[in-house]
Amino acid sequence: MKPSSPNHDLSTLSCQHLSGVGQRIAERLARVGVYCVQDLLFHLPSRYQDRTRLYPIATITPGDHVVIEGDIITVSTPKAGRTKLLCRLEDATGRIHLRFFYLSTQQMKSLKVGTKLRCYGEVRLGMYGMEMIHPEYSLVTQEVIIPVDENLTPIYPTTEGLSQRTWRKLIAQALQLMTSGSLLQDILPTAVLQKLSFPTLTEALHFVHSPPSDAPLELLIEKKHGSQKRLVFEELLAHRLSLLNLKNLFQVQQAIPLPKTSTLTTQFLQLLSFQLTSAQQKVNEEIDNDLCRAHPMLRLVQGDVGSGKTVVAALAVLQAVGQGCQSAVLAPTELLVDQHCNTFKKWFEPLGIKVVMLSGQVKTALRREVLNDIATGQAQVVIGTQAIFQKGIAFSKLALIIVDEQHRFGVQQRALLREKGVHENHYPHQLIMTATPIPRTLAMSVYADLDCSIIDELPPGRTPVVTRVISNDRRDEVLARIKDACKSGRQAYWVCTLIEESDVLQCQAAEETAATLHAALPELKVALIHGRMKSSEKEQIMHAFKNGEIHLLVATTVIEVGVDVPKASLMVIENAERLGLAQLHQLRGRVGRGAIESHCLLLYQAPIAKFAKERLAVMRETTDGFKIAQRDLELRGPGEVLGTKQTGDIALRIADLVRDSDLFPAVQQVANTFLQNYQELVTPLIKRWLRDSERFGQV
Numbered sequence: 001m002k003p004s005s006p007n008h009d010l011s012t013l014s015c016q017h018l019s020g021v022g023q024r025i026a027e028r029l030a031r032v033g034v035y036c037v038q039d040l041l042f043h044l045p046s047r048y049q050d051r052t053r054l055y056p057i058a059t060i061t062p063g064d065h066v067v068i069e070g071d072i073i074t075v076s077t078p079k080a081g082r083t084k085l086l087c088r089l090e091d092a093t094g095r096i097h098l099r100f101f102y103l104s105t106q107q108m109k110s111l112k113v114g115t116k117l118r119c120y121g122e123v124r125l126g127m128y129g130m131e132m133i134h135p136e137y138s139l140v141t142q143e144v145i146i147p148v149d150e151n152l153t154p155i156y157p158t159t160e161g162l163s164q165r166t167w168r169k170l171i172a173q174a175l176q177l178m179t180s181g182s183l184l185q186d187i188l189p190t191a192v193l194q195k196l197s198f199p200t201l202t203e204a205l206h207f208v209h210s211p212p213s214d215a216p217l218e219l220l221i222e223k224k225h226g227s228q229k230r231l232v233f234e235e236l237l238a239h240r241l242s243l244l245n246l247k248n249l250f251q252v253q254q255a256i257p258l259p260k261t262s263t264l265t266t267q268f269l270q271l272l273s274f275q276l277t278s279a280q281q282k283v284n285e286e287i288d289n290d291l292c293r294a295h296p297m298l299r300l301v302q303g304d305v306g307s308g309k310t311v312v313a314a315l316a317v318l319q320a321v322g323q324g325c326q327s328a329v330l331a332p333t334e335l336l337v338d339q340h341c342n343t344f345k346k347w348f349e350p351l352g353i354k355v356v357m358l359s360g361q362v363k364t365a366l367r368r369e370v371l372n373d374i375a376t377g378q379a380q381v382v383i384g385t386q387a388i389f390q391k392g393i394a395f396s397k398l399a400l401i402i403v404d405e406q407h408r409f410g411v412q413q414r415a416l417l418r419e420k421g422v423h424e425n426h427y428p429h430q431l432i433m434t435a436t437p438i439p440r441t442l443a444m445s446v447y448a449d450l451d452c453s454i455i456d457e458l459p460p461g462r463t464p465v466v467t468r469v470i471s472n473d474r475r476d477e478v479l480a481r482i483k484d485a486c487k488s489g490r491q492a493y494w495v496c497t498l499i500e501e502s503d504v505l506q507c508q509a510a511e512e513t514a515a516t517l518h519a520a521l522p523e524l525k526v527a528l529i530h531g532r533m534k535s536s537e538k539e540q541i542m543h544a545f546k547n548g549e550i551h552l553l554v555a556t557t558v559i560e561v562g563v564d565v566p567k568a569s570l571m572v573i574e575n576a577e578r579l580g581l582a583q584l585h586q587l588r589g590r591v592g593r594g595a596i597e598s599h600c601l602l603l604y605q606a607p608i609a610k611f612a613k614e615r616l617a618v619m620r621e622t623t624d625g626f627k628i629a630q631r632d633l634e635l636r637g638p639g640e641v642l643g644t645k646q647t648g649d650i651a652l653r654i655a656d657l658v659r660d661s662d663l664f665p666a667v668q669q670v671a672n673t674f675l676q677n678y679q680e681l682v683t684p685l686i687k688r689w690l691r692d693s694e695r696f697g698q699v
Helices: 023-031 037-041 105-110 164-179 190-196 201-209 217-221 226-252 262-271 278-291 309-322 334-351 364-376 411-420 440-446 472-487 510-520 535-546 581-588 610-621 625-636 661-677 679-689 693-698
Strands: 047-049 065-076 085-090 095-100 116-126 129-133 136-140 153-155 298-303 326-330 355-358 381-384 398-404 429-434 451-455 466-471 491-495 526-529 552-555 568-573 599-604
Touching (some): 065 095, 164 201, 190 226, 190 661, 226 661, 226 679, 278 298, 298 309, 309 326, 334 355, 334 381, 334 535, 355 364, 472 491, 472 599, 568 581, 581 599, 581 625, 661 679
Parallel strands (some): 095 129, 298 451
Antiparallel strands (some): 047 153, 065 116, 085 095, 116 129
């Protein structure tokens, strides 16, 4: 270790202070988010190996990860295959083969008959009985006696160029600095630690990086040991505090109050062909109360497929229009933008409200006209895709942003839209809608900055969809059902998971499927729709389908959201085992929109994996979106459920939102305590765990 004062602050002390860390190693550490010594200490093991005792060869079995010791009794270099060297190792109890695929010249020379080796690796069953492939090994001599490890061996997440040995050496230095008086702040107050029976930070880090040989390995593997939970708790607390800080930031920012204009709202409700459900009325009141305030609303509206979120959004838009302001409605796909645009025009044009669409399909002269209407304020409602983010698009007085299917947009994308609405130091209100129900535990952790509303009631007259899971071998039966349904005046969807054929996924292309179905059902009108079609083509096909001119619509998952065809009572989803629960639930929601009994047939290709079988069983058992979302969370994890695996919205380092959900109530309670009594500790805690915490203040 390079010489230093014992009073270094480890949160600012560069890793280059440590012995063995030059510019190249520092760059590799930075790849995994490690910049300072504190980062090293919080780079925790992903698993452990038990190298604390020697196993007699006769006692080991395939699948074991063990330390063995013995003499090399034969060495061979097989001519066939990849094996470069095959050694037979023997102790007093038995024999095992060691197989090596790549070795240096020096290693080849050292591995000879009569050499004693200490090896660690996984035991497998091979051609000659038990074997280890590329074990870690050390030469044992009379002069050098190698003691077994006193502690469990940590295995760290790594990147190219950083070996496990390097990680262990660097973290050992970091632990030494921590215990020799350098500053590593234990941010959790003693009262909190005692109440939750947590160890101190120093104790927890020492234990996690270097567990004693008698440590409960199962608890450590499951990340449920008290020392691990103490660190997980701290990370979850940091995330919650960062989101609550964001909420507080919004509450001190200014927004244009948008009180309800009773005349406009009354006219709108009278024009509707249906009555609002009590759940819609309740959520509308919550939004109304938010919009009346002089700071920005930040509300998430969850509602199952078909619960009527769009009309609630429309009522919020009317409050902005009533105060002479603009609203922007953002949707992830062109098809959903078209759907929203048609719906809002039908509702608003009789009231004299101008609705415009802005997407990639709006070209040249029409685009210039739309941009002018937005800039001058003539367009009161703007509906679009990410095209709204583009430079050169200026709003006159944007006061309300509505984001539909919010989990499809990254944090930074939403920030760009929000910045468009800053007008004379006033920020826009934000209403975020999702038809993907978010489990309560996930919402508590990921959306602590949002006020949450739930539309938990479907409009009257809806009949639950009956779901069946059917092997692809029974396609003829499925075709017969489609024929019967369409002959009786109903309509059907056939959903393909891909547009183009893929040998890897073995899915039929949508074009080929449409042709096959057309040939099999010549008396039916079959049409095809997919995301690569022009907006005008899609609109034309959907219009014909809604009007009953098309019996069977073959589609990709582009029809997942937004399309409403009451006579469609049969949904066939091909290769259903390849889709997640949330997506299957969304697709199923396209049928059952009226009083007709509806069915969803999930076709799978045998043989089916256990994991996929579990998903399809959940779909068969329930139509409750929240139950499905909870099961989806358990099966696939939060990054998949929220669609943030690529966008990185959830950047948890050691916590797991499913595994650690039992900590959420305590995290909530302690977060409130911090904000009331320990305000000075909030920023250091957030900085420790969220290096990019500044971005949370922008969205």
